[in-house]
Amino acid sequence: MKQSIFRLLIVLLPFLLFYSCxxxxxxxxxxxxxxxFTKLYxxxxxxxxxxxxxxxxxxxFAVYGVKKVENAPNxxxxxxxxxxxxxxxxxxxxxxxxGEKATQTINYKPKNHKKFxxxxxxxxxxxxxxxxxxxRSIRVNxxxxxxxxxxxxxxxxxxxxxxxxxxxxxxxxxxSIDNFKAYFGFINFHKIQEFILNPNIINHNQYQSSEWTKIxxxxxxxxxxxTFIIAFQQNGLNPVFIDNIKIEYLEDEVWKTYPIENxxxxxxxxxxxxxxxxxxxxxxxxxxxxxxxDTNKDNFCIRIKKTDSLFAxxxxxxxxxxxxxxxxxxxxxxxxxxxxxxxxxxxxxxxxLLKLKEAIEKVEYTHPYNWLGSYTIVWNVFxxxxxxxxxxxxxxxxxxxxxxxxxxxxxxxxxxxxxFRRLMSKTKDGHLTIKSLxxxxxxxxxxxxxxxxxQLVIISSHYQVDIPKGSIVNKIAGQxxxxxxxxxxxxxxxxxxxxxxxxMEMYTLKGAYNDSIELTIKTPQERTQSFYLRFKRKTPLFNxxxxxxxxxxxxxxxxxxxxxxxLPEDIYIKHLExxxxxxxxxxxxxxxxxxxxxxxxxxxxPLEDTIKPYYMPQTIYPxxxxxxxxxxxxxxxxxxxxxxxxxxxLTNAMAISYAESIMLWVKHYGLxxxxxxxxxxxxxxxxxxxxxxxxxxxxGLKVEFPxxxxxxxxxxxxxxxxxxxxEAFREGRDLQLEKAVEFLNKRIKSE
Numbered sequence: 001m002k003q004s005i006f007r008l009l010i011v012l013l014p015f016l017l018f019y020s021c022x023x024x025x026x027x028x029x030x031x032x033x034x035x036x037f038t039k040l041y042x043x044x045x046x047x048x049x050x051x052x053x054x055x056x057x058x059x060x061f062a063v064y065g066v067k068k069v070e071n072a073p074n075x076x077x078x079x080x081x082x083x084x085x086x087x088x089x090x091x092x093x094x095x096x097x098x099g100e101k102a103t104q105t106i107n108y109k110p111k112n113h114k115k116f117x118x119x120x121x122x123x124x125x126x127x128x129x130x131x132x133x134x135x136r137s138i139r140v141n142x143x144x145x146x147x148x149x150x151x152x153x154x155x156x157x158x159x160x161x162x163x164x165x166x167x168x169x170x171x172x173x174x175x176s177i178d179n180f181k182a183y184f185g186f187i188n189f190h191k192i193q194e195f196i197l198n199p200n201i202i203n204h205n206q207y208q209s210s211e212w213t214k215i216x217x218x219x220x221x222x223x224x225x226x227t228f229i230i231a232f233q234q235n236g237l238n239p240v241f242i243d244n245i246k247i248e249y250l251e252d253e254v255w256k257t258y259p260i261e262n263x264x265x266x267x268x269x270x271x272x273x274x275x276x277x278x279x280x281x282x283x284x285x286x287x288x289x290x291x292x293x294d295t296n297k298d299n300f301c302i303r304i305k306k307t308d309s310l311f312a313x314x315x316x317x318x319x320x321x322x323x324x325x326x327x328x329x330x331x332x333x334x335x336x337x338x339x340x341x342x343x344x345x346x347x348x349x350x351x352x353l354l355k356l357k358e359a360i361e362k363v364e365y366t367h368p369y370n371w372l373g374s375y376t377i378v379w380n381v382f383x384x385x386x387x388x389x390x391x392x393x394x395x396x397x398x399x400x401x402x403x404x405x406x407x408x409x410x411x412x413x414x415x416x417x418x419x420f421r422r423l424m425s426k427t428k429d430g431h432l433t434i435k436s437l438x439x440x441x442x443x444x445x446x447x448x449x450x451x452x453x454x455q456l457v458i459i460s461s462h463y464q465v466d467i468p469k470g471s472i473v474n475k476i477a478g479q480x481x482x483x484x485x486x487x488x489x490x491x492x493x494x495x496x497x498x499x500x501x502x503x504m505e506m507y508t509l510k511g512a513y514n515d516s517i518e519l520t521i522k523t524p525q526e527r528t529q530s531f532y533l534r535f536k537r538k539t540p541l542f543n544x545x546x547x548x549x550x551x552x553x554x555x556x557x558x559x560x561x562x563x564x565x566x567l568p569e570d571i572y573i574k575h576l577e578x579x580x581x582x583x584x585x586x587x588x589x590x591x592x593x594x595x596x597x598x599x600x601x602x603x604x605x606p607l608e609d610t611i612k613p614y615y616m617p618q619t620i621y622p623x624x625x626x627x628x629x630x631x632x633x634x635x636x637x638x639x640x641x642x643x644x645x646x647x648x649x650l651t652n653a654m655a656i657s658y659a660e661s662i663m664l665w666v667k668h669y670g671l672x673x674x675x676x677x678x679x680x681x682x683x684x685x686x687x688x689x690x691x692x693x694x695x696x697x698x699x700g701l702k703v704e705f706p707x708x709x710x711x712x713x714x715x716x717x718x719x720x721x722x723x724x725x726x727e728a729f730r731e732g733r734d735l736q737l738e739k740a741v742e743f744l745n746k747r748i749k750s751e
Contacts, residue, residue, distance in 0.1 A: 031404045033069045033078050034372060036325045038400060040082060041065060042380030043321060044090045046126070047335050047622050049119045049139040051344045052353050053089040057360055063373035063692050064363040075328035082329075088352040094332040098324065109338065110345045116338035117141040118317065122310045123619040124630070125700045126385040131688035134616075135700055140309045141339055167250040168258075169218040170230060173243040173301075178236025179208045180304075184217040186225040188595060195229055202229055212243075221249070224568065224595075232304050243301035265300040311618045313628055321622065335621070365692045371407045371416040374691040375423070379403065381689055382427060387617050387702035389624060391712045394426050397623075413438040413693075418491065420693070425493040428713060429699050430503070430656060430682025432493040436694040440512040443535040448509070448542065449473060451501045452726050456481040458521065459729070460541055467531060468523045470730035475520035476508070484508070495713035498653025499680035511535035524730050546591045546654070558583030559744055561737070564600065564662075565591030572596035576603075576641060584646040584744040586737070589655050589662060590676065597662050602639040604647065604671040609636035611668055613661075613711070614684070615702035629702065636665070646747040647672035648740040651718065656680035661703070663716040668706050673743065675722055676736045679715035 045058055065085050072078035079095045086093050110116055119142045125135030170184040185202025187195055194201060203219050221228070228247070234240050245263040248255040321333040338345040365373075379400055389396060403423045410416040417438050424432055446462035456473040476484040485504050492507050494500035511517065512535060519531045542548065546565055552575055553561040560582040562572075573596075579585060587600060612633035619627050649672045651663050660683045666672055687700035703711050720743065722736045 027405070027408065029073070030070050031401055031408060032326055033072045033081075034066050034376075034404050034408075035401050036078060036329060037065050037069045037082065037085070038376040038379055038404070039323070039325045040086060040331060041376050042384060043323065043331070043333055043622055044086055044093070046123070046137075046380070046384060047121050047321065048090050048093075048333055049121050049142065049335070049337050049339075049344060050090060050092075051142070052091065052348055054139075055353065056089060056357055059373075059377070059690055059692055060360045060363050062376045063365060063369050064360050066369050066372045066376065067363070075326065078326070079329055085356075088348065088356045090333065091346055091348040092334045092337070096330055096332075098328050098330055113338055113345075116340050116345065118336050119339040119344060120315050120319075120336045121620065122313075123385065123617070124310045125616055125685075125687065126381070126619070128381070128687060128689040132700075134685050135687055136310055138310055140314075142344070166221045167218065168221050168228070169216055169248050169255075170228075170245070171214060171216045171248075172245045173212050174207060174215055174241065175209055175212045176207075176234075176236075176240040177210050177238040178234070179206050180235055180240040181206050181233040182215065182217060183229060183231040183233070185219045186221045186228050188225055188227065195231075199231065199233070206235075212241075224570065226569065234304050239303045239305035241301050241303055243299075265302055311628070311630065313618060313620055313626075315620050323622075367413050368407055368410055368416060370413075370692040371410070371420060372404060374420070374693045375403055375407055377689065377691055378424065378696055381698070384622050384624060385617065385619065385700065386427065386429075386698065387615065387684065387700065388427075388429070388712045391710055392426075392428065396427075399423065399426060414440070417693070421491040424696070425490055427698070428493055428495040430494045430496075430499050430680050431684075431686050431697060431699045433697040434694065435697070438693065441510040441535075442538075443511060443513045444537040444540045445509045445511070445517070445533050445535055446537055446541065447533065448540070448545070449505055450545070451505065452724050452729055454482075455726055456485075457726055457729060459545055462537075462541060465531070465533065467519075467521060468525075470524045470726070471521040472726070473519055473521050474528070475518075477517050494680070494682070496653060496678060496681040496715055498677055499656065499682060499715075502653055502680075506540065509540060546588060549588065552578075555586075555741060557745055557748055559586060559741060559748075560584075561586045561588065562600075563588045564593045564597050565589065567594040567596040569594075569596040569599055572599065580641060580643065582645060583748050584648070585643060585672075586648045586650065586740050586744070587672065588650045588737075589659055590650055590652045590736075591654055591659070592656065593659050593662055597658075599639065601662060601665055601671065602636055603641050603643050604666075605636055605638045605669065606642065607638065609634055609665070609669075611665070611706040613664060613703050613706055615704060617700075617702065634661075634665070646744055646751075648744060649674050650676050650736050650740060651679055651716065652677035652736075653680050653715070655716075656682050657684075660711075660716060664703075664705065664711070667716050673720065674716065674718045675720045675740050675743065676718050677721065677723065678717050681711065681713045681715035683711060 041062060044053055068085055069078060069081045072081050075097055079097065083093070083095055119139050121137065121139055123137045125132070127135050127137035168186075172182075174180070174182070181204050183199055183202055183204045185204075187202060203217055205217065207213075207215055230245065232240055232242060243265060245260055247258040247260055249258055250256075315336050317336065319334070319336050321335050322330065323333075324330045382396055386396070406419050406423065407416055410419055417434075417436050420436075421434060424434065446465045447458055447467060448460040449456050450459045451457070458467050458469060458471045458473065460469065461467045473481045475481060485508065488504050488508055489500065492500060492503045494503045514534055514536060516532050516534045519533060520528065521531065522528050546563065549563045549566075551563050551567050551571060555561055560579055562575075562579065562585065564587050589597070610633070612631045614632045615629040616632070617627050618630055649663065649666050651659075651674060655663060656679070660679045660681075663674065663679055664683075667674065682699065683703040684699040684701035686697050688695055688697045705711050720739060722739045724735055728735050
């Protein structure tokens with residue numbers, strides 16, 4: 001019997017080996033096909049300006065296209081599949097076998113081409129949907145639906161705290177042949193993105209007058225909403241002219257004027273600059289320059305007109321993209337087309353486009369194609385628009401084929417989600433968040449832990465969980481805590497060690513509802529205990545341990561401590577005199593700042609601010625070729641109240657994004673001594689794109705130090721580095737705060 005089985009295996013072995021090799025080769029062919037589609041998808045979607053390409057659902061097309069090209073047996077069949085897919089939306093596309101001449105001559109020029117304009121894509125960052133706040137993408141000289149509904153932000157500034165619920169009014173002169181909207185209202189300073197996403201959250205009215213007309217709008221400022229916005233939106237084709245902007249507030253029954261910078265636009269030196277003021281001057285405006293008002297050469301106004309372009313750079317007149325998308329296929333794709341008021345040229349038979357749209361609408365998001373389609377989208381977004389390629393230790397373009405293969409090999413949506421996280425973590429983008437339809441990890445454990453001195457320490461637990469504070473977690477689910485975290489590490493994107501630890505701490509606290517996990521801990525009394533905890537909380541115990549610290553503390557020798565992370569501006573203003581009279585100040589920014597942070601920096605700024613550390617990518621070519629940057633800053637001005645005493649800032653890896661900007665200003669201008677740990681190394685405005693499997697958030701704006709050196713993956717470094725210890729934590733001591741007090745006491749004695 002054994003001999004018979006052995007003989008059978010000998011007979012079958014060649015067939016099994018052949019089948020295994022065939023399966024592997026076949027899968028490699030499929031991956032190659034999908035990689036070719038992925039590259040072409042990005043070139044057409046974001047760089048080919050045809051009208052037809054704006055009329056399809058690109059999210060569904062990503063999944064549909066993967067399915068259509070997957071089984072092409074060779075390059076010839078792949079070419080035919082790609083042409084069938086893309087010709088209805090890119091009629092000037094050519095695809096050739098390597099070494100083959102173009103088999104079809106495509107006429108790019110209409111007969112009377114001199115009467116046509118040129119159209120091409122310009123990307124200011126990249127616009128990916130309503131959540132793209134400060135980012136824009138347009139086809140120059142075409143109807144740009146991506147820009148519709150976006151008002152132009154003219155002024156963004158803070159009113160001084162006048163009185164809670166103070167009455168404020170805006171007046172201005174305006175004229176426009178078409179209707180236009182005027183926006184005036186108050187928001188919390190840190191919620192400017194809410195206005196950009198939904199402008200109608202503040203007061204707005206529609207106006208129209210072909211002659212200069214005085215318009216007034218009123219609103220109320222509160223202690224929590226003391227940042228005013230003035231914005232205008234052109235609704236028709238004709239421009240809107242604005243002049244003599246004035247803001248007044250009612251105090252003791254008397255209207256008093258709040259000074260607006262160049263509100264009458266009479267400042268000749270400013271006539272070629274973008275008008276307006278405020279932190280968010282990288283919010284791209286269509287307001288290009290001041291114009292002479294009517295015939296009076298000394299009187300200027302502004303003109304708001306839907307922009308024909310976002311920046312000066314343009315492609316060549318007949319630029320054609322020539323790329324090799326596989327070893328066997330190359331493409332020719334125009335990135336500049338002729339256009340008139342109605343169409344881009346050439347005009348394709350609408351029947352082919354209609355058939356494609358109908359087929360796309362029927363596509364189903366099934367595994368693994370939903371993930372392969374999602375990777376098609378995000379690989380291109382990062383390949384063409386991610387601002388930190390030079391700082392990465394991976395070549396993103398080389399991640400395409402391995403990424404497709406790894407997703408292709410997954411067996412379920414949950415397994416694919418895990419693999420998708422691993423692939424995206426290679427960007428090291430600390431902002432990167434994947435919000436997936438298939439993520440079952442929506443609940444939290446009733447504890448918080450933190451890595452201190454290379455040990456996982458329980459820093460808090462719910463009162464119903466009897467785990468002593470300061471206990472060391474030795475094992476999680478039967479594994480050593482370090483080994484457990486090491487397995488999670490590749491799934492969590494972060495650029496610095498400190499922020500990576502923090503994100504892993506949060507990630508490991510999440511799980512599926514009612515799942516349980518065993519923890520083995522050693523208490524401060526050296527007792528070993530085991531606990532079974534369940535993922536049942538809808539929110540974490542707290543986001544940041546510093547959030548529970550008091551807003552203000554009076555310390556010895558007249559030193560005042562101020563927790564910036566929980567500090568609203570109105571509360572800060574009430575304590576301003578106390579802060580001013582203190583012998584020294586400690587500002588704690590080991591968390592995300594509250595609304596007072598911006599004003600605190602202005603209280604420390606002795607001179608007007610000139611640094612511009614924000615770099616918005618300006619893109620017209622794929623693969624980041626010839627990218628330029630729009631360089632901006634905050635344009636801070638000193639407040640009347642100035643702190644002259646010694647100042648310390650506390651910070652660590654939980655200071656991310658806006659908190660890091662605050663620390664960047666502190667570091668550059670020497671506004672205080674920085675004590676603690678490096679910040680997160682993650683800064684720049686976020687962007688978001690919809691995927692077949694959910695949404696993905698990432699960083700779209702580049703930030704560097706004012707001297708041009710790298711900020712990403714480094715962060716702001718402290719002047720004095722201090723690490724917490726397990727012993728100090730158990731004793732309830734804050735070593736960084738203690739060091740700050742020690743440092744300031746020496747400064748006080750020496751002065």
